[in-house]
Structures are given as C-alpha cells and as structure tokens.
Amino acid sequence: MNNNNSAKKVKMNGNGESVIDNIRREYSDYKGGALQLTKDDTTGIADICINAFERRNALSGTMMSQLSDIITQLEQWEQGKAVIIHGSNGFFSSGGDLNTVRNIDNSDGGRRMALLMHDNLSRLQALPLLSVALIEGKALGGGAELTTACDFRVMSREAEIGFVHIKLGVTTGWGGGTRLVQMLGPCKALDVMMSGRLIKAAEALNIGLVQHVISDCDTNDSNCVLSKCHEWLNSYTRHNAATLRAIKGIVNSARWLPTDEALKKEVEYFASVWGGPAHQKALGSNIKHK
Numbered sequence: 001m002n003n004n005n006s007a008k009k010v011k012m013n014g015n016g017e018s019v020i021d022n023i024r025r026e027y028s029d030y031k032g033g034a035l036q037l038t039k040d041d042t043t044g045i046a047d048i049c050i051n052a053f054e055r056r057n058a059l060s061g062t063m064m065s066q067l068s069d070i071i072t073q074l075e076q077w078e079q080g081k082a083v084i085i086h087g088s089n090g091f092f093s094s095g096g097d098l099n100t101v102r103n104i105d106n107s108d109g110g111r112r113m114a115l116l117m118h119d120n121l122s123r124l125q126a127l128p129l130l131s132v133a134l135i136e137g138k139a140l141g142g143g144a145e146l147t148t149a150c151d152f153r154v155m156s157r158e159a160e161i162g163f164v165h166i167k168l169g170v171t172t173g174w175g176g177g178t179r180l181v182q183m184l185g186p187c188k189a190l191d192v193m194m195s196g197r198l199i200k201a202a203e204a205l206n207i208g209l210v211q212h213v214i215s216d217c218d219t220n221d222s223n224c225v226l227s228k229c230h231e232w233l234n235s236y237t238r239h240n241a242a243t244l245r246a247i248k249g250i251v252n253s254a255r256w257l258p259t260d261e262a263l264k265k266e267v268e269y270f271a272s273v274w275g276g277p278a279h280q281k282a283l284g285s286n287i288k289h290k
C-alpha cells in the first residue's frame, strides 16, 4: 500500500508501456555513477550507497532508473527491517546530475523527471521497513528531497542540508516540498525552501528535520559514522521483523488513508502479529519493562 499515484503506473502509452517504464527506459541513457544495494538477510538491514563522488554523488538519469529497480527489490525483501541510504566518500548527494538536467531543461522534460522521482520516492517512503538517510557532507536539492522520503534522517556533526532549488530558479521537484510541510509545518517549510540556505546539523535537529546527530566520530571517518548509525538504528531493528513491518504499515496507512480506513488497516496489522511467534515468546516469559 502506498500513496503512489497508481494511475501513472497503469497509464499506458501506444506500445503498452507504462509512463514510468517509458521514462525509466529513456533515463537509462543518461549515464554516470551507480547506486549499490547490499542486503543482509541475517540482520534484515540493507544499505544503498550513492556512488558518483566525482560529481558529489549527484543522481544521473541512469541512477534514477536504477533507484526504481532497487526499490522493487526492497519491496519484495520479506526479511527486510531497515535500509540505510548514504553517499560515497562522506558526501550524501548533490541532487540531480546537472549533466542530465541540461538534457531535459524544458517543461515536459522536467515533468518526466518529476514523475519518475515522485514514483521512486513515494515507493521508497511506502516500503514495509524503516528507511534512514545518513547525511554526511551535504544533501542538496534533490539530494535533500531524497532524505525526506526516508522515515528518519541522521546527520554527522559537520553535515549540512539545503533545499537550494530557489537559487536555481526552480521549486522542489521530487516531492520534497510536500513532505517538508508534513514534517515541519507550512511556516518552517516555507523558511527552508524560500531561503534555500544550508542548514547545519544542530539546527536541523532543533527544527525536527533530522532525528539524530552523530557527534562522536572524527571528521571524515565515514566508517565510524556508518557504524554509529547502525548502533542508533538497533534500538528499533532489535525487535522482530513481522512486528516492525506491521507498525510501519500502520504509520503508512495513517499517512495516506482517511482515518476510518487507516483504523481498519490497523486492526488487520494488529491481527497479523497477535498470537504470532514473538507474541507467544513474550507471553511465555516473565515480562519486565525497565
């Protein structure tokens, strides 16, 4: 279940191809960089590395197309508990690859990129597992928008996030504006987007844009930052996958469905884990919450 506008998914063009698939096929020609997915079936934690450091991990068209495939793999990953998205070499992402952008710099070209990235990021947000954007260096433009499609944002002490679009004469185009209003409220979202300023970790935490700041790693020690992110995430992922995924389902339902429908979904998510292995194990133990 997601808020993904499924009409676009089923809107077919002349040769029976969905609009999104048509855009994905076109975008695979805009080369540069790669996204790497690794999944650990034992821990249930996946990792997506944005790998185009020579362009500060900007997303080329082919990477936008790859992201769609990666999300499909995660949608089908039944052992999944969480996914951490980060950039290579201690830099999150500089947003859309300007080389790709220069090839699509008319209204229809922008709309097609927006349709693809809206589909990608709505499906990312709807994944039945926890998603974390681990921000080192900078998250700019579409890179900042990518973070808003994750359930949590974690920043390293020196990192910055900037919805810089207004400085390029454009608005958010990957759904980040809508999600910012949902996260921060209209007033703070306007401030963040209208200023286009770079927001440091301390302020981002203070305004509720990020949920955790990693401050006990040496500067540029990305291995330490990733390890500390896993430690932080463990307070959630130490629980069983079925219940974690059900709770994410309840939250997604409440995000996108009318209340009466979301409440009906909550009954079903509840029933799906009630009496299950984790519940039976807990009932059979001397439960003490400290």
Ligand SMILES: CC[C@@H](C(=O)O)C(=O)SCCNC(=O)CCNC(=O)[C@H](O)C(C)(C)COP(=O)(O)OP(=O)(O)OC[C@H]1O[C@@H](n2cnc3c(N)ncnc32)[C@H](O)[C@@H]1OP(=O)(O)O
Residues within 6 Å of the ligand: 053, 054, 055, 056, 058, 094, 095, 096, 097, 098, 099, 101, 138, 140, 141, 142, 143, 164, 165, 168, 170, 171, 172, 173, 174
């Ligand atoms: C809907 C959103 C979407 C859109 O509107 O289409 C976007 O996201 S548009 C892109 C928004 N991002 C930016 O405007 C970032 C612009 N870049 C910068 O501000 C800086 O490059 C940086 C990211 C802060 C890094 O600065 P610095 O560390 O000083 O390195 P360089 O500036 O020398 O960059 C290294 C290298 O990387 C190339 N680069 C950086 N960002 C991009 C990008 N988004 N697309 C393509 N290439 C990018 C930069 O050109 C340098 O390459 P060389 O000149 O070949 O060394």
